[in-house]
Amino acid sequence: MLSITPPAPAVTRSLHVRELRRTTAERVIGPYALSLHSGECVVVSGPSGVGKSLLLRMIADLDPNQGELSITTSTVDTPMTTHARAAMSAPAWRKQVTYVAAESGWWADTLSDHLHIASHAQALTLLASLGLASDLMQAPIARLSSGERQRCALLRAIVQQPHFLLLDEPSSALDGDSALRLEAVLHSLKNNGTGLLVVSHNAAQISRIADRVLYMSSTALLESPA
Amino acid sequence: MSALMITPLALIITTLLVVLCAALSLVLALGVQRQLLWAALRMMVQLLIVGLFLRQIFALSSAWLTGLVICAMLAAACYEVSARQERRLRGIWHYLNGAAPIVAATLGVALLALTLALQPSPWYDARHAIPLVGIILGTVMNSASLALNYVFSTVTRERNAIEARLALGASRYVAFHDIIRRAVRAGLLPIMNQMAAAGIITLPGLMTGQILAGMDPTAAARYQILLLSLLAGGGFLATVGATLLAVRQLSDERDRLRLDRLR
Numbered sequence: 001m002l003s004i005t006p007p008a009p010a011v012t013r014s015l016h017v018r019e020l021r022r023t024t025a026e027r028v029i030g031p032y033a034l035s036l037h038s039g040e041c042v043v044v045s046g047p048s049g050v051g052k053s054l055l056l057r058m059i060a061d062l063d064p065n066q067g068e069l070s071i072t073t074s075t076v077d078t079p080m081t082t083h084a085r086a087a088m089s090a091p092a093w094r095k096q097v098t099y100v101a102a103e104s105g106w107w108a109d110t111l112s113d114h115l116h117i118a119s120h121a122q123a124l125t126l127l128a129s130l131g132l133a134s135d136l137m138q139a140p141i142a143r144l145s146s147g148e149r150q151r152c153a154l155l156r157a158i159v160q161q162p163h164f165l166l167l168d169e170p171s172s173a174l175d176g177d178s179a180l181r182l183e184a185v186l187h188s189l190k191n192n193g194t195g196l197l198v199v200s201h202n203a204a205q206i207s208r209i210a211d212r213v214l215y216m217s218s219t220a221l222l223e224s225p226a
Numbered sequence: 227m228s229a230l231m232i233t234p235l236a237l238i239i240t241t242l243l244v245v246l247c248a249a250l251s252l253v254l255a256l257g258v259q260r261q262l263l264w265a266a267l268r269m270m271v272q273l274l275i276v277g278l279f280l281r282q283i284f285a286l287s288s289a290w291l292t293g294l295v296i297c298a299m300l301a302a303a304c305y306e307v308s309a310r311q312e313r314r315l316r317g318i319w320h321y322l323n324g325a326a327p328i329v330a331a332t333l334g335v336a337l338l339a340l341t342l343a344l345q346p347s348p349w350y351d352a353r354h355a356i357p358l359v360g361i362i363l364g365t366v367m368n369s370a371s372l373a374l375n376y377v378f379s380t381v382t383r384e385r386n387a388i389e390a391r392l393a394l395g396a397s398r399y400v401a402f403h404d405i406i407r408r409a410v411r412a413g414l415l416p417i418m419n420q421m422a423a424a425g426i427i428t429l430p431g432l433m434t435g436q437i438l439a440g441m442d443p444t445a446a447a448r449y450q451i452l453l454l455s456l457l458a459g460g461g462f463l464a465t466v467g468a469t470l471l472a473v474r475q476l477s478d479e480r481d482r483l484r485l486d487r488l489r
């Protein structure tokens with residue numbers, strides 16, 4: 001069974017996005033607004049090229065953008081506190097709100113080299129949950145298939161235990177069985193309190209994992225039934 | 227031992243060697259004869275002019291004139307570094323990114339050498355300051371240029387890796403660390419090779435020149451050690467400075483990769 005160290009269970013977090021936009025010489029994207037709560041999976045859908053990946057990248061602050069973003073934290077015993085993105089360093093924000101690209105990059109030779117030594121045990125468990133052999137930890141990244149690399153990139157983000165994961169088409173390179181295993185991992189993450197914002201085009205997958213679905217146009221995010 | 231004078235006849239004989247090489251290139255259809263002759267002609271004219279020019283500057287012994295000549299040398303080097311890059315930053319930073327570290331490293335190292343090591347009187351004496359700045363500038367310019375070229379040509383190719391690190395919460399300098407390390411290594415390779423080969427594989431140019439000019443070999447060796455240390459220091463400072471400035475321009479204060487600033 002998948003083992004993911006959960007955040008303190010009594011803590012409830014929400015990611016709030018307001019007036020998120022990007023203005024370039026060519027076009028204006030947004031403004032967008034959304035909220036994502038811990039233990040929730042929200043799927044973003046919409047036509048290709050509308051800017052779904054860009055939306056996730058803007059939330060992670062990887063592309064220039066304007067907007068009010070914050071994380072609110074509350075427990076049973078304490079009042080709600082708000083942490084604005086603007087008041088945090090970008091690395092501190094991204095450790096809490098982590099973006100995983102559809103085709104992520106690699107900077108070392110093996111998966112093991114990309115992970116902190118303390119997270120190796122958890123990584124081995126996750127490898128099994130994702131349907132990957134444990135010897136993949138030491139295999140050269142360059143020799144992995146695109147599907148293996150995609151799952152390893154998700155694993156690399158999960159072991160850092162972010163509060164919110166922004167996943168850009170996380171099963172685009174996976175076969176049906178592997179995609180189901182990945183969805184099981186996403187369910188476990190939800191149960192452990194991680195908030196998931198997922199871009200997906202797969203209607204069947206959306207119906208299996210989404211608590212809410214947001215349909216994206218170039219100017220708005222519209223809520224539609226899951 | 228006195229210096230051997232180079233007579234016009236000696237110059238003609240050595241020049242004939244280049245002409246012979248050009249003729250061989252023509253006979254063997256190698257196609258380099260024109261460039262070879264043109265480069266040799268340029269070299270001779272440039273060096274004779276600079277020799278005459280420096281003789282006048284040394285004779286005048288003016289601090290202002292020395293400063294002006296050094297400024298002109300620095301300006302030419304800064305232009306050369308920016309012109310050598312295949313890819314370039316947008317706006318004024320394309321020039322500043324190479325110029326600032328080159329000027330700082332060259333002047334810093336030259337001042338150190340003139341005021342603490344060589345100590346000519348006065349310390350800005352043109353006969354010492356101009357050749358010293360010239361030789362430091364050559365190495366510094368080459369090192370900075372190689373490092374910048376490495377950063378600009380690599381950053382687009384390694385975009386996904388850099389962004390993956392940024393997405394996981396790395397700062398921009400951590401995300402660029404591999405590129406920084408490799409760029410500094412690329413920039414320092416020529417001077418490190420020069421130091422490693424000095425005395426075993428080759429006699430460095432300055433030492434050879436001084437020995438031919440009649441200086442005691444041990445004194446010439448001391449000069450060469452001092453000079454290579456200055457070149458290594460200047461090359462390192464310029465390479466690291468240029469690389470870090472480039473990384474700063476290719477990212478922003480929110481630790482984002484900004485390839486839109488590169489063209």
